[in-house]
Amino acid sequence: MKRRTFGALAAAALAAGVAVPALAQETLTIGAVAPKTGPLAGGAAVTYWPNVQLWAHDVNARGGLQVGDAQYMVEVIEYDDQTNPGETIKAVQRLVSQDEADIVLPPYSTGLNLAAAPIYNRFGLPMVTATATTDQADQLSQQFPNVFFTLGGxxxxxxxxxxxxxxxxxxxxxxxxxxxxxxxxxxxxxxxxxxxxxxxxxxxxxxxxxxxxxxxxxxxxxxxxxxxxxxxxxxxxxxxxxxxxxxxxxxxxxxxxxxxxxxxxxxxxxxxxxxxxxxxxxxxxxxxHADGEAFQEYAARHEEVTGAKPDYWASAMVYSSFQVLEEAIREVGSLDNPAIIEFIKGHAFDTVIGVLDFNENNNNTAFWxxxxxxxxxxxxxxxxxxxxxxxxxxxxxxx
The missing domain is CATH 3.40.50.2300 (Response regulator)
Structure with missing residues (x-):
């Protein structure tokens, strides 16, 4: 399990050759765990990690994540789970218990999401999955009411x-x-x-x-x-x-x-x-919808910020899942996880992939x-x- 800290604002400034001043506002810590090594590293490098980078960049470019009356810049702590479910679970535990992450994003792939669902539930973390394809979604969301599925079964x-x-x-x-x-x-x-x-x-x-x-x-x-x-x-x-x-x-x-x-x-x-x-x-x-305006705008921004093109399936869904989480936090007005989970259950969200509307925690009505x-x-x-x-x-x- 390897850790890397990534501050989107700092990375952008360093890339431009600009000195990074001390931030005038507090930051939130975003935890992300997915393969950087192992059999699924290639897929995560295309679909998952660039969208973590893009979302953090977009949040900071807007002045930060709105939480109540305050806006917070975000920095990301990244862990490589080595395509190993045990490492995924250990990384989530470390993010919560040691790194004290304010938000923990879901992992990558069906198997790693299913393996990690109990630990997210144990910590009461909202888990809006974007790379898990399973017909067990309804059963899992009853067992783990904090887990949401977007990609279909x-x-x-x-x-x-x-x-x-x-x-x-x-x-x-x-x-x-x-x-x-x-x-x-x-x-x-x-x-x-x-x-x-x-x-x-x-x-x-x-x-x-x-x-x-x-x-x-x-x-x-x-x-x-x-x-x-x-x-x-x-x-x-x-x-x-x-x-x-x-x-x-x-x-x-x-x-x-x-x-x-x-x-x-x-x-x-x-x-x-x-x-x-x-x-x-x-x-x-x-x-x-490759010819659609929303996807084309997202794809252009993805390439501009990350230097790589998104894939034509789950990339936009990964980013959309982050949009769901961001909107829920903004509307709830706090980082109260139970309230965030309940908000996601009861609302529809406009995203780059289209409307996401959860029924029994499962976006089972509209997906490619x-x-x-x-x-x-x-x-x-x-x-x-x-x-x-x-x-x-x-x-x-x-x-």
Missing amino acids: AQAIVESTVVAMDALRDEGVIGNKLAMVNVADAFGIELMNQAGPAFEAAGYDIVYETSYPLGTQDLSPVMKGAKAAGPDAFIAWSYPPDTFALTEQAIVEGLEVGAFFTAVGTAFPAYQARFGDDAEGVLGIGGV TVGQWQDGVFKGVASTGREGAVPVLAGPDWN
Whole structure:
């Protein structure tokens, strides 16, 4: 567990070569814990950490976080949990007990959020997750009433993926033969468990099915096995390292499918940068209203402040979850966590991703589910109530 302290105002001044004066007002300490090392570090480096930086920058640029009649500048204490749930829990404990953080942001990924939920509940911390995808949301929020879910559940994502495949099948782009694989952690297992029965019920024949451990370096055997089965479509419930590796192996093997779907990481700008024209037509989890004014303004500010582009799915949701927390604190007028939690439960929030309205602590009415690379942009093709979806197209041609 490694600590790094980041003051957004000080960092901006130092980057500009300006001396940093003593602040004339008090500061609040924001705690953040997520991978900087380990298998999920790459994903967190795209989706999570830049938005922590951006939000802290935006808060300080507005003169600070409004709490009652006062405004407070913020500084961030960052911990690397090394993609290890035990380290996540220890970091949260340290942030509360030793660092005396005023606000503790949720961690990154489904597995780490689910592992950390009990410790956030123990300390009574509001936990507005933005990178957890689970159908256990209703059960978990009953057990832990301080926990909120924004990104949607496995069932809706699977149902939308089936619909997208059905559209391609109806057009004659694909047949019924499907290869499907998953990363063997909470995220991949839950989606695979939902997807198998759903695709079989829709008349698909799963001709190849396997899982692989998180952090697997060589996925060529997986892709060789998939190709040998002769599928019409390929689906992977994957995390960023394997999303990239599976795509690379599919291109190397010359996988001939009418639809190619990978999960987390497909929406990363680095995916298109890595694969270029070969990314065209690739389907993936998530999406955004890429042509919408709100996302474009957010994306421009994200790149200006952090030097990197946001992804086309969870990046904006991470920032939106911070907006929810900020507005709740401002409206409550204090850092009283029970009051903040109750406020979030009873209100809707305008964010860069659109309106977030929690029902049973779960934003289960409007979120993106499936996207596709089209003309160099990962555009949303399916959602549960968001505007801006575009029609799904045939998959990539790697031959």
